[in-house]
Amino acid sequence: MSKCGRERNKKVLQFENVAFSYHDKKQGRSVPVLQNINIDMYDREFIAIIGPSGSGKSTLFRLISGLENPDEGRIFINGEVQKCRLGKVGYMPQQDLLMPWRTVIENAALPLELKGVRKEEAHKQILPLLEEFGLRGMEHRFPHELSGGMKQRVSFLRTSLSGSNVLLLDEPFSALDAITRLSMQEWLMNQWEKRKATIVLVTHDVSEALFLADRIFIFTERPVRSLQEVNVPLGRPRRLNDLNEPAIISLKNDLIEQLRGKVIT
Structure with missing residues (x-):
């Protein structure tokens, strides 16, 4: 059983002997990125x-x-x-990618509209969620009227409405200032605790990974033949102060040293 009390019995995402290369036009050859990767989430x-x-x-x-x-x-x-996986998982990129001509509620409604839900019905489903996402009273505002943290909340709401139980977050807080980033990390953890979803987060912030994750996968080579896995020795619920525990500080330093030794130029 994991530290957060969830049994590892239902696999929602698996890579089985996955290999991938990209074509380098300058070199005129295929460059391997992943080789025979096996992952269970x-x-x-x-x-x-x-x-x-x-x-x-x-x-x-x-x-x-x-x-x-x-x-x-x-x-x-x-x-x-899944040979065609487009639309099978929720994806939140680094940039919020909110449509500037759409209001908060219209941006959030996009995945529902793409599924054929009528606009009025989509808005009816979203309105009760706005308070939970810290967006009450913001439904008719446009992206340029929102703070960076609010934009990311709208983006995560839109991702959650994809309907998938697998959500991919690609450095969602990298553009935020340090204080807002910490606040958003706590907010994201609370949202995850409420929802029946698996979250996969890419981050360059080791502290962020330790605070949020049950497990950390580490890319340490190129091409990647295996992913090093670290179980985070923290229970749940968590507080940011938990990162000051001696074992966590030691683990953080070890991870940083590993990454410093593997900088790819």
Whole structure:
């Protein structure tokens, strides 16, 4: 049983002997990124992925989301091989990508509209969620009227409304100032605790990974042949002060040293 009390019995995301290469036009050859990767992620886990720039983290997300397909191997979502994975998982990119001509409620409604839900019905479903997401009274505001943290809340709400139980978050707080980022980390944890979803977070912030995740996967080589896995030795609920525990400080320092030694240029 994991530290957060969730049994690892239902796999929601699996990579089975997955390999992927991209074509380098300058060199005129294929460059391997992943080689025979095997990953299991479980129901309602919070997974963090860390690694130096260029190590393959974004490639992993592109494969999960269906923007790329593996050269070899299979990818399972909720126990089924999904050859076409577009729309099968929720995806929140680094930038909020809110449509500037749409209000908060109209931006949040986009995934429901794409499923054919009528505009009025979509708004009816979203209105009760606005207070929970800290957006009460903001439904008719446009993105330029929102703070950075509020924009990310709208983006996460939109991602949650994808209907998937697997949510991919690609450095969602990297553009925020330090204080807002800490506040958003606490908010995200609270949202995750309320929802029946598995979250996979890419981050360059080791402290963020330790605070949020049950397990951390580390990219340490290129091409990636295996992912080092670390179980975070913290129970739940958590507080930011838990990061000051001696064991966590030691683990943080170890992870930083690993990443410093694997910078990819």
